[in-house]
Amino acid sequence: MLNNIGLPGLLLIAVVVLVLFGxxxxxxxxxxxxxxxxxxxKGVNDGTKELEDDKAEEVVxxxxDTEKDKA
Structure with missing residues (x-):
């Protein structure tokens, strides 16, 4: 059904919607x-950042101790 619409059909639908809704x-x-x-x-980015922060907190x-004193 939708395979046969084509560009003219889509333009007609767009015009009808424009006329109906303004x-x-x-x-x-x-x-x-x-x-x-x-x-x-923004939600996806915040979720990703939250996951990265959780992973950073888990790093041990x-x-x-002998090597820590040298730094």
Whole structure:
């Protein structure tokens, strides 16, 4: 079904959506989508940083005491 739409069909759908909802409504919707994507990326970065911090806390210094005094 969706394989046969093509570019003219997509343009027709875009025009119908624009007529039904209006330009202002669509632009505000796209702004909200952009904010959602930004929040998602920030959440992923925060989660990655948190995991890296947890791994850094788990690191144990195994240097012998005699070697620590030399540094």
């Amino acid at each position: 330009r202002g409504k669509i632009s505000s919707l796209m702004g909200e989508v952009g904010k959602g994507i930004t929040a998602f990326k 210094d195994v240097t012998p």
